[in-house]
Amino acid sequence: MADAIHNRSAVLGAVRRALAAPAGDPQRKAAVDSRLALHPRNLVPQRGTLPEAKRIQLFKEMALAVNASVVDVARLEEVPDAVAAFLRSCNLPPRFRMGRDGYLRGLPWYRMPSLERLEGPAVVTDEASLSRAFGAVAETGTLVLTSGPGNPVTLNFLPDNHMVVVEADRIVGSYEEIWQRLRFLNGEAVMPRTVNMITGPSRTADIEQQIQLGAHGPRRLHIIIVGGR
Template sequence: MSPREDILGLVRDAIGRSADSPPPSTPEYANAALIPARARGTPSELVRRFIDLATEAESTIDRIATIAELGTAVAGWLADNDLPSNIVAAPDPALDGAGWDDTGLTVRRGAATGEDLVSVTPTFAGIAETGTLMVTATPDNPYTLNFLPDTHIAVLDTGTIVGGYEDAWARLRRNGEKGGDLPRSVTLITGPSRSSDIERIVTIGVHGPRRLHIVLVGKADGEETQ
């Protein structure tokens, strides 16, 4: 016998099995993820939970009916918070109808540089379980937009808010199966960047934006009209 077979024989003896023993049966639920209750609910409940948990993580939230209102909403929020009116926005077609004209904003479309202070990006999904954004890096949504500017404005369609992380990954896989390109990277963002590496003191903006502002577009099924 080889040393490997000797070791396997000792293991089998210890658990009361032989080389001829059939493999143990595996319960069907063994590989199923245990989904917490807060990751389940109706579309309107998931939207409300996403808002609550994103706010708890120190994100700010705004809501608009259509993407055409985005430019006005962004301009108003920046002015209210004394933030720059020069922004860099993803060249993603999802932002093409954002209504930037006549807002007083100076908008550049493309990747962020170290000089950019405010970015605007689309998001792939929102995760209600933790108030988290799933953002994909594509040629139309450069990775730098999520990390370099001090202020990140993320645009989220309420129809893409899912319950748990498993739902978000499943949505990404379905997108690939339908012919969409899988992204080079996926970033999960919960609130502004923070770190407690130094003396366990939480510091905002060390590894990314100091502010995360989420603009929700549209209403989920079952939500009341305001």
């Protein structure tokens, strides 16, 4: 431990000397304080600045390109039907695990009495799970999920089949917008314990450079967009 601290101090000291920046330089401190307070955006690609309809379409295209499946439903009440349809299409039992998210709990599940809903963190025997996304990023087709009892992180990684509900108006153009929304809703210095960014099913190309799905998480990622029609 002492060696690690010494090595870190040596590296940081070498950087300071190379920059000719004395410790406690008021100008450098002011620059850092300003950046933390104002959250200036990086360069945002043009595809991250599209109007709503094109932004949602881009999100779908990018998600499909990374082997996710996507379905649109016009109204929230149609989500149970979409869940049942996905499970049938994959020849899976009509059973899935979800968290205690009030938004998902309040859906009209009575429309699909054959569906068995389990609640709580996922376990290794779960074949399918359902989460609600905090938002999504169109430029890469990425879902953004925050941790908590409403949507336990295990739902994202343990079951082979992961279904995610996202409202169309939560699909933003760029990552910068997602962080802005997180700060707005949670406060400047308060963040969820975990923010997971998911782009398509789990994959690896470690073996002979061949893409294999389901390496470290779900083999299938199914996205249900509400209100995107």
